[in-house]
Amino acid sequence: MISFSNVTKQHKGAPKPALDAVSLEIERGDFVFLVGASGSGKSTLLRLMLREEIASRGDLFVLGQNLVTIPSRKVPALRRKMGVVFQDFRLLPNKTVFQNVAFSLEVIGKSSAYIADAVPEVLRLVGLEEKADRLPNELSGGEQQRVALARAIVNKPDLLLADEPTGNLDPATSAGIVSLLEKINQNGTTIVMATHDVGIVDRLKRRVIELRGGVIVRDDKKSGYETALPITDQVPISSDTEPEQGNEPEQANEPEQGNEPESRISSTDQAEEQE
Ligand SMILES: Nc1ncnc2c1ncn2[C@@H]1O[C@H](COP(=O)(O)OP(=O)(O)OP(=O)(O)O)[C@@H](O)[C@H]1O
Numbered sequence: 001m002i003s004f005s006n007v008t009k010q011h012k013g014a015p016k017p018a019l020d021a022v023s024l025e026i027e028r029g030d031f032v033f034l035v036g037a038s039g040s041g042k043s044t045l046l047r048l049m050l051r052e053e054i055a056s057r058g059d060l061f062v063l064g065q066n067l068v069t070i071p072s073r074k075v076p077a078l079r080r081k082m083g084v085v086f087q088d089f090r091l092l093p094n095k096t097v098f099q100n101v102a103f104s105l106e107v108i109g110k111s112s113a114y115i116a117d118a119v120p121e122v123l124r125l126v127g128l129e130e131k132a133d134r135l136p137n138e139l140s141g142g143e144q145q146r147v148a149l150a151r152a153i154v155n156k157p158d159l160l161l162a163d164e165p166t167g168n169l170d171p172a173t174s175a176g177i178v179s180l181l182e183k184i185n186q187n188g189t190t191i192v193m194a195t196h197d198v199g200i201v202d203r204l205k206r207r208v209i210e211l212r213g214g215v216i217v218r219d220d221k222k223s224g225y226e227t228a229l230p231i232t233d234q235v236p237i238s239s240d241t242e243p244e245q246g247n248e249p250e251q252a253n254e255p256e257q258g259n260e261p262e263s264r265i266s267s268t269d270q271a272e273e274q275e
């Protein structure tokens with residue numbers, strides 16, 4: 001479903017690449033966490049998959065398309081198969097909850113009959129059916145994030161890309177968002193989520209890809225957040241595609257909460273990304 005092969009992203013004028021010869025495969029139905037310190041390349045990886053940025057070198061396939069050679073006119077059709085959620089919600093302030101979600105269907109030409117069915121259904125899924133007529137500024141942060149999630153999934157995307165979707169939320173609300181993501185994943189949507197949230201990553205025991213300085217330093221099938229262990233210390237993985245096994249890798253012994261990793265540095269890059 002997603003294949004990076006020696007992908008490098010070098011921004012003009014930057015001293016070193018944001019991503020440096022990254023190779024990875026993500027299968028249909030996977031739920032993958034992207035972790036790593038601020039500036040390690042997580043958002044860049046997501047933006048490349050969205051084709052908001054173009055790789056400088058290497059091969060990148062997403063949903064059967066070669067993103068290096070895809071003509072621009074084909075990008076919108078590709079993006080329609082993807083949902084995106086950002087940390088800062090990006091809701092339309094003058095539209096209600098219903099209209100915010102409906103808008104993403106209108107722009108792709110869905111009929112009003114379809115919209116009238118699909119929007120309430122997805123609002124029910126995220127627990128906001130009662131608040132369909134509210135404006136974003138009449139909602140809590142967690143509620144706004146659920147609207148953003150509803151908007152991202154209403155078109156039943158094959159792939160959901162989430163860039164720190166719980167970054168501004170308290171732990172309980174974050175847990176709610178993550179349960180929703182799990183539900184969406186169970187319904188068949190592949191999810192790639194960049195996060196700094198140690199608690200979530202440790203609890204879910206999903207595949208974790210850790211970036212450091214634009215390089216993958218860890219790719220564990222079922223793991224916690226912290227410590228890129230030396231290769232020799234890692235739990236042997238007999239079959240790469242094997243799902244849940246019940247055996248915890250050693251590094252999942254991290255304390256559950258309270259201690260923030262060094263990487264939880266608030267981003268200074270973020271402002272530049274918001275385009
Ligand atoms: N448009 C750009 N031009 C130049 N350098 C950039 C650009 N976008 C990102 N970078 C650099 O690329 C590196 C990776 O940035 P990226 O936004 O992917 O990091 P991140 O892991 O998402 O960080 P954070 O956790 O803070 O969101 C950083 O060093 C950043 O400064």
Ligand SMILES: [Mg+2]
Nearest residue numbers: 042043044163
């Ligand atoms: Mg980022």
